[in-house]
Amino acid sequence: MGxxxxxxxxxxxxxxxxxxxxxxxxTMSATLALxxxxxxxxxxxLQQKKKPYAVWLHFQECTGDTESLLRATKPxxxxxxxDIISLEYHETIMAGSGHSAEKALHDVVKNQKxxxxxxxxxxxxxxxGGIYCVIAGxxxxxxxxxxxxxxxxxxxxxxxxxxGGIGSAKPxxxxxxxxxxxxxxxxxxxxxxxxxxxxxxxxxxxxxLTFGTLPALDRYNRxxxxxxxxxxxxxxxxxxxxxxxxxxxxGDEGHRLGWCLYEMGCKxxxxxxxxxxxxxxxxxxxxxxxxxxxxxxxxxxSWDVFGPIYNRAPxxxxxxxxxxxxxxxxxxxxxxxxxxxxxxxIRTFLGYKQKxxxxxxxxxxxxxx
Amino acid sequence: MPKIVVDPITRIEGHLRIEAIIEGGKIADAWSSGTMWRxxxxxxxxxxxxxxxxxxxxxxxx
Ligand code: SF4
Numbered sequence: 283m284g285x286x287x288x289x290x291x292x293x294x295x296x297x298x299x300x301x302x303x304x305x306x307x308x309t310m311s312a313t314l315a316l317x318x319x320x321x322x323x324x325x326x327x328l329q330q331k332k333k334p335y336a337v338w339l340h341f342q343e344c345t346g347d348t349e350s351l352l353r354a355t356k357p358x359x360x361x362x363x364x365d366i367i368s369l370e371y372h373e374t375i376m377a378g379s380g381h382s383a384e385k386a387l388h389d390v391v392k393n394q395k396x397x398x399x400x401x402x403x404x405x406x407x408x409x410x411g412g413i414y415c416v417i418a419g420x421x422x423x424x425x426x427x428x429x430x431x432x433x434x435x436x437x438x439x440x441x442x443x444x445x446g447g448i449g450s451a452k453p454x455x456x457x458x459x460x461x462x463x464x465x466x467x468x469x470x471x472x473x474x475x476x477x478x479x480x481x482x483x484x485x486x487x488x489x490x491l492t493f494g495t496l497p498a499l500d501r502y503n504r505x506x507x508x509x510x511x512x513x514x515x516x517x518x519x520x521x522x523x524x525x526x527x528x529x530x531x532x533g534d535e536g537h538r539l540g541w542c543l544y545e546m547g548c549k550x551x552x553x554x555x556x557x558x559x560x561x562x563x564x565x566x567x568x569x570x571x572x573x574x575x576x577x578x579x580x581x582x583x584s585w586d587v588f589g590p591i592y593n594r595a596p597x598x599x600x601x602x603x604x605x606x607x608x609x610x611x612x613x614x615x616x617x618x619x620x621x622x623x624x625x626x627x628i629r630t631f632l633g634y635k636q637k638x639x640x641x642x643x644x645x646x647x648x649x650x651x
Numbered sequence: 652m653p654k655i656v657v658d659p660i661t662r663i664e665g666h667l668r669i670e671a672i673i674e675g676g677k678i679a680d681a682w683s684s685g686t687m688w689r690x691x692x693x694x695x696x697x698x699x700x701x702x703x704x705x706x707x708x709x710x711x712x713x
Contacts, residue, residue: 342689345664346712373661380657405689415687417666418658448691448709455690477712577705585706590699 290329335398343404346477400433409457444472451585476579513550516558548575
């Protein structure tokens with residue numbers, strides 16, 4: 283597997299210093315929740331290994347995952363990711379188009395069979411013969427079968443390629459779904475999120491390069507290092523939740539003081555991702571910190587099961603402090619009978635809450651007349 | 652009349668195909684097609700209006 287240059291030489295050629303490189307290895311080790319003894323292992327692997335080939339496929343997507351990766355600042359994660367892999371095909375950033383772009387993709391599939399990473403952004407439409415996403419005359423289904431089917435491992439970047447994401451929200455007009463259901467039997471990892479976090483994408487690749495395996499996964503094929511903990515448990519607003527201090531209205535005093543957003547619809551108690559620790563935009567902030575509720579973007583079917591976004595989440599059985607993703611998954615997320623039942627309960631509850639709230643708001647408005 | 656097809660057009664968000672007819676070294680006619688559709692306009696129908704911005708902002712993430 284790999285090109286001529288080692289990863290370290292590649293980084294060095296782009297002006298990344300030894301100090302930046304070691305800093306990067308330390309961050310990766312921390313993101314992967316490994317002990318500090320793994321830092322030299324990561325450094326050694328990246329210094330010795332040849333850059334692996336990778337292709338990045340775009341299907342039904344908004345390019346948000348690409349943006350998430352590219353908008354980091356210097357010495358950027360993007361720079362490092364693009365340097366630790368030999369990215370042969372990426373429609374948003376490659377120079378060639380048309381035939382020459384397609385040739386680059388097919389060369390990798392043919393010459394590096396079973397040795398390249400396939401990173402996939404966007405869902406795959408299956409309705410009406412797959413005509414809702416066609417590139418160079420081939421449907422996304424055909425491309426996924428060919429490219430993911432021959433890859434070493436498929437990395438689903440963002441919720442859309444994991445399980446359909448926004449494209450599969452009701453009524454799922456195009457029959458959108460994730461890569462693994464279109465190409466069954468492939469080796470894959472899911473990095474959901476809307477978009478996926480650049481640091482988690484990089485850490486997954488670094489883990490593979492260092493240990494030759496995917497990191498430990500949960501039952502949704504998400505890496506535990508990134509999706510093993512509940513947002514609610516690492517949220518800086520949590521003391522306010524425990525103290526019963528809730529934002530009740532946008533811009534009220536509690537909102538200005540950074541109180542808990544649960545009453546405003548926060549789904550942090552049911553959502554699993556490392557946003558509170560890794561954050562976004564180079565560790566600057568993340569939705570809850572900036573005052574907006576979490577809507578569980580990294581959960582399967584988040585648009586329909588966890589919505590409406592601004593409605594308070596009901597007390598779901600299993601959503602206790604000690605619950606794990608799998609336990610809550612069994613109770614909340616679609617895919618099991620319990621989930622369907624819970625979904626119905628949530629829906630009814632939310633419908634009721636919404637009616638109650640609207641009539642209350644209407645009464646208040648009437649009083650003011 | 653030679654016809655040129657460029658698909659995919661790269662360095663853009665989304666999926667674009669251009670077909671052009673060339674006559675005497677010049678483009679005589681051309682067609683562009685967006686070759687991907689998710690139907691977000693149908694997905695937002697009937698939803699709580701307060702959350703629609705979260706859906707439509709995902710038409711393009713650039
Ligand atoms: S409900 Fe949301 S804002 Fe409140 S503590 Fe939990 S995650 Fe944080």
